[in-house]
Amino acid sequence: MKYFYSEKEAKSRELAPGVKLKTMWGENIMMSLVELEPNSVVPMHSHTNEQAGLVLEGEFVFIIGEESKVVKAGEYYIIPGGINHSVEAGNEPSKALDIFSPPREDYK
Numbered sequence: 772m773k774y775f776y777s778e779k780e781a782k783s784r785e786l787a788p789g790v791k792l793k794t795m796w797g798e799n800i801m802m803s804l805v806e807l808e809p810n811s812v813v814p815m816h817s818h819t820n821e822q823a824g825l826v827l828e829g830e831f832v833f834i835i836g837e838e839s840k841v842v843k844a845g846e847y848y849i850i851p852g853g854i855n856h857s858v859e860a861g862n863e864p865s866k867a868l869d870i871f872s873p874p875r876e877d878y879k
Contacts, residue, residue: 784878787813789860794878801874807831807865813858820871822850829865831858 781793781804789811793804807813807829815834830843835856842848850856871878 782879787811790858792878796874796879799873801871801878803869803871803878805867805869807858807860807867809860809862809864811860815855815857817853817855818875819852820873820875821852822856822869822871824848824867824869827866827868829861829863831860831865831867833858 776795778793781795784792784794786792786805789808790813791806793806795802805824824847826842826844826846828844830841833840833842833848833856835848835850836854841861
């Protein structure tokens with residue numbers, strides 16, 4: 772069993788224009804490093820997976836359910852499965868680390 776990984780081993784994909792993901796997963800949990808270019812948008816969506824995250828750099832508008840908030844570096848969020856959410860990046864690049872449980876099959 773392997774315990775340590777490098778960034779180049781992460782699976783990369785573009786979620787939306789200007790939104791890049793690098794993902795790693797185990798049996799019951801998945802991490803996703805989200806890199807947002809200025810003014811990029813993650814469209815409104817939902818999934819059955821629970822999602823928790825931490826803003827690492829920058830800030831963006833996060834809409835979760837009926838709530839909208841500017842989240843900044845050092846702030847956390849938790850989204851239960853089945854709740855609609857979207858992200859609108861500001862004028863600066865941003866990064867967040869998302870954790871999903873169970874892992875999202877569509878990201879593997």
